[in-house]
Amino acid sequence: MNEVVHASPTIGSNVEEIVINHTCFLMWDIGGQESLRSSWNTYYTNTEFVIVVVDGTDRERISVTREELYKMLAHEDLRKAGLLIFASKQDVKECMTVAEISQFLKLTSIKDHQWHIQACYALTGEGVCQGLEWMMSRFKIR
Ligand SMILES: Nc1nc2c(ncn2[C@@H]2O[C@H](COP(=O)(O)OP(=O)(O)OP(=O)(O)O)[C@@H](O)[C@H]2O)c(=O)[nH]1
Ligand SMILES: [Mg+2]
DSSP states (O other): OOOOOOOOOOSSEEEEEEEETTEEEEEEEEOOSHHHHTTGGGGOTTOOEEEEEEETTOSTTHHHHHHHHHHHHTSGGGTTOEEEEEEEOTTSTTOOOHHHHHHHTTGGGOOSSOEEEEEOBTTTTBTHHHHHHHHHHHHHTO
């Protein structure tokens, strides 16, 4: 964190180890492009948390996000996984708020997974720590 990273579409996946409060998480960054989605399920085994980064400016594709989200949550291997949603691009004026995204994604209807939504500004990392702290707090009480 506190790093400005390059941005280009993720082809396949990147993996990184991050340590939060002495707990090491293996984090896979998986490309979101349509052609890559059919391979998402190859990452699900032993997954503790799914982190979904929602582009707060993309009102057109929020319904696709919802569809993909529920498809993912229905997968057997993610039965016990927690869900962290980042509402990204909060620096952009016209972006959807956390409340709007929650409503569009019908988050309150999710009863069988622990979930949390966090506003963030990915370019500087604002909000990212708070989101990961939630993840950490859920991890401890399992
Ligand atoms: N203004 C603003 N731009 C952002 C933010 N987060 C990402 N971007 C921009 O959005 C574009 C896409 O970012 P990526 O990180 O490549 O998106 P991605 O979701 O990983 O895309 P895939 O790898 O294809 O799934 C880049 O041009 C980023 O600079 C943000 O919080 N604010
Ligand atoms: Mg990417």
